[in-house]
Amino acid sequence: MSCSDGEKVFLIVMKLSVKQLAIYLCLVAVGSGAGLLSSRYLWRESHSFQQLKNVTVALPSESMISHSTNGSINAADGDNVNFIATAVQKVGPAVVRINATRKVTNSWFDLGKNPVFQRFFGEDEQPIPPERIERGTGSGFILSENGELLTNAHVVEKTDTVLVTLKDGRTFTGKVVGVDPVTDVAAVKISAQNLPKVDLGNSQNLIPGQWAIAIGNPLGLDNTVTIGIISATDRTSAQVGVPDRRVSFIQTDAAINPGNSGGPLLNAKGEVIGVNTAIRADAQGLGFAIPIETAARVANELFTTGKAEHxxxxxxxxxxxxxxxxxxxxxxxxxxxxxxxxxxxxxxxxxxxxxxxxxxxxxxxxxxxxxxxxxxxxxxxxxxxxxxxxxxxxxxxxxxxxxxxxxxxxxxxx
Structure with missing residues (x-):
């Protein structure tokens, strides 16, 4: 039986269509599989990136960390705790907030005695008080279990007592035992026992490029942690711009702001290597710390005799x-x-x-x-x-x- 030319063309088109359809179906199947496969691996890559981000940026919460019986720190997920978090967990409880209140002579007081002012306010009224109250916040850290604290002199100057707040929320009235403006070191004592204390390290052999961790209460934000490196060592007082001080400063790029003053600068082991001091209001990206050897020596003299001799x-x-x-x-x-x-x-x-x-x-x-x-x-x-x-x-x-x-x-x- 013979077919017409039209029927032959129709059969050829049908055969092609079936073949193309089979090819298309195969391509769809392959494409779907590849899509599912790539989606699976892309999700895993994104997930691992997020984990890496958490490791390098975020500090672990207390629920992620468990303390073993020997005092070491263990992580529920070991990838989430780095040396910074370990150092902070070790030292953080010994870092305190210091609130100081002082009376300052009002420089405008004499202006209130001017007859022009008295004409408006009356002779019996005093429009300008002779003194004003200044309040400031700084940081400090505990040197001994029986309540010996170290901070900056400029944090507690011109006051005899301060309010000391521990990380666990307890508050104490601290007595300012001694102040040394030459090194900007002060000694404070609180009545307490069995307190957490810091471990002192060595600042004599620091090398630029080593890790530096700062803990304190900058701008009133308690228990703030910043990280950087040792930028330089042996900065003279003249170089730093405070010629009246007698300190060879440690320079760091770890952020140190008002309120950080008196807090510890740590090495990678969580040992205190310096006392942070915000002495340059114009400093951006630079901070300075008093070497711990100098600060500890002066603090010991202040606790012993109430003054330091240089x-x-x-x-x-x-x-x-x-x-x-x-x-x-x-x-x-x-x-x-x-x-x-x-x-x-x-x-x-x-x-x-x-x-x-x-x-x-x-x-x-x-x-x-x-x-x-x-x-x-x-x-x-x-x-x-x-x-x-x-x-x-x-x-x-x-x-x-x-x-x-x-x-x-x-x-x-x-």
């Missing part, structure tokens, strides 16, 4: 650079020939150094047989000494070496 060298020095050499040579009409050491620029009032024979323009090359290359080294040597210690100072004066003896005096109190 050795006094009384020499203003500058690092030896070509520019400094030329400038000092012109100012003092001398010829500085040495390229190593620090240059004596001037002396503080009542300094013990001039009596030993030191002169402006002398290049200090060694102190007690230790080579001197920077002014920061001189300050650290003085800070680690005691009143009455004798420095053997080797200087280069006009190309000739001289050895002088300087007895450290007591830093003059204001």
């Amino acid at each position: 050795p006094f060298f009384g020499v203003e020095t500058t690092d030896l650079t070509p520019t400094n050499k030329q400038q000092i040579s012109r100012e003092h009409q001398i010829q500085i020939q040495s390229d190593v050491g620090v240059v004596v620029k001037n002396f503080a009032p009542n300094s013990p150094a001039p009596a030993s024979g030191l002169r402006p323009g002398d290049v200090i090359q060694k102190i007690n047989n230790k080579p001197i290359k920077t002014s920061a080294q001189v300050q650290k040597l003085v800070d680690s000494s005691k009143v009455g210690d004798i420095f053997t100072v080797e200087v280069n004066r006009n190309g000739k070496m001289r050895t002088l003896k300087v007895e450290l005096g007591a830093y003059p109190q204001k």
